[in-house]
Amino acid sequence: MYKWVLAFHLIAVICWFAALFYLPRLFVYHAMSEDRVSIERFKVMQRKLYSGIANPSMIATVVLGLWLVSMAPEAYLSQTWFQLKAALVALLIGYQFLCRGHLKQLAEDRSNKSHVYFRVFNEVPVLFLVAIVVLVIVQPF
Secondary structure, eight states, X not given: OHHHHHHHHHHHHHHHHHHHHHHHHHHHHHHHOOSHHHHHHHHHHHHHHIIIIIHHXXXXXXXXHHHHHHHSHHHHXXXXXXXXXXXXXHHHHHHHHHHHXXXXXXXXXXXXXXXXXXXXXXXXXXXXXXXXXXXXXXXXO
């Protein structure tokens, strides 16, 4: 059962990161748009990506991750690499909620962020991905 849960956990992680990579990219395009049709199209795309992929895959990632830990708590909870990974996941959830805030501001046409800001913001999940993968695979601590 462990390998099945792990497989679906990894699938959820991949879907979650795909959404976290693409959503801020949509923010970039939205911030650069000047015509109403494009702006409205980006609003729909952002909302659907967030509610249809980002949220469900974040929830699945967390639930399946907790399930994995529950199968062997002594193998995970006492490990420093795992504690750091859990902290990064908590921060990543915070990043997703920041995305939600930007999504709402853009949907209400009240965002004051430039496309340059969103280009930098778009790179943040890459840092999380690298750190989490290194912690899980290398287990340096």
